[in-house]
Amino acid sequence: MQPIRGLAALQRAAQQALVHRDLRVAGIAGSIFGVLALLAAVMPPADPVLFAVGAIITVAALWNLTNPHPTGIILAGISLMIVGGYNITSGMLAAFAGRNPSVFWQVLGFWQIVWGAQRLPRYRRFAGAFDTPCPPEERKSAWAMIADLRRANTRKRDDVVQLDVLGWMPMPLLIRLMPDGALCLVGADVDVRVVPREQISMQVMQEARFGRAYRVRMRLADRILVAIVRKDLHQRFEAWKGDAAEMPEAMAA
Numbered sequence: 001m002q003p004i005r006g007l008a009a010l011q012r013a014a015q016q017a018l019v020h021r022d023l024r025v026a027g028i029a030g031s032i033f034g035v036l037a038l039l040a041a042v043m044p045p046a047d048p049v050l051f052a053v054g055a056i057i058t059v060a061a062l063w064n065l066t067n068p069h070p071t072g073i074i075l076a077g078i079s080l081m082i083v084g085g086y087n088i089t090s091g092m093l094a095a096f097a098g099r100n101p102s103v104f105w106q107v108l109g110f111w112q113i114v115w116g117a118q119r120l121p122r123y124r125r126f127a128g129a130f131d132t133p134c135p136p137e138e139r140k141s142a143w144a145m146i147a148d149l150r151r152a153n154t155r156k157r158d159d160v161v162q163l164d165v166l167g168w169m170p171m172p173l174l175i176r177l178m179p180d181g182a183l184c185l186v187g188a189d190v191d192v193r194v195v196p197r198e199q200i201s202m203q204v205m206q207e208a209r210f211g212r213a214y215r216v217r218m219r220l221a222d223r224i225l226v227a228i229v230r231k232d233l234h235q236r237f238e239a240w241k242g243d244a245a246e247m248p249e250a251m252a253a
Helices: 007-042 048-066 071-096 103-126 136-151 231-242
Strands: 160-165 171-177 181-186 191-196 200-208 213-220 223-230
Touching: 007 048, 007 071, 007 103, 007 136, 007 181, 007 191, 048 071, 071 103, 136 171, 136 181, 160 213, 160 231, 171 231, 181 200, 200 223, 200 231, 213 231, 223 231
Parallel strands: none
Antiparallel strands: 160 171, 160 223, 171 181, 181 191, 200 213, 213 223
C-alpha cells in the first residue's frame, strides 16, 4: 500500500476515512431501523407519526450511504433525536390514555436524544474535512493505519503510547509516534488527529494509581485532555519527544 506523504495529507485522509466509516455504519443501521419503523407503522392500527419517523430515518440513512459528507453527521444526529423524541412522547401519550407503557422505551428515548445531540459537536470538528478531495487509496491507507493503531499492544510495540482520558465519559487515547509527528486516536472513533512533534506535549500533574502512573495534561495542538498514563509509557513519549535520533527503528517505519 502506497504510504501517505506529509502530516497534512495524513490528517486529511484520516479524517475522511473516519467520517466515511462513521456514516457507513450509521447508514446501514438507519436503513434497517427505518424500514422496520415503516413496516410497523403500516400494520393495524396504522401510526402516521411512526411512518413519518421511519421515512426520515430511511432518507437520512440512504443519503449517508450514497453521499458520505460531514453534513450526514447532522442528519444522523437529528434522526436519532427524532426517534428518541418519538419514544418518549408515545410513552407519555400511552400513560395519559390509561395504558402502562414500558419504561425501557422512555429511558432509551432519553439516551437516543443525548447520543443524537453529541453528534452536533462532531460535525463542527469534521465540517471542513472534505474541503480538499482525497484519493480513495489515501483514505484506505489512512484507515489501515487507524485500524493498526486500535489493535496495537503497548507492551509489544515501542512506537505506541496509550492513555486513559478522564471525564464524564472516560475513553482511551492511542498515540503512534512517528518521525515528524504523531497519529492520535481519541476513543474508538471519536476523533483522529495528526499532530506535529512541536504541537504535542504531556505535562505531569501528579502521581496516580498508587504511584504506578501519572495524571497528565495532554496537549494535542489546540485540544487539551486530562488523562492517566503509565510511567513507562510517559518515559517512552518523553524520549521520542526529546530526541528523534534515538527513536527505535519501529518508529521510523
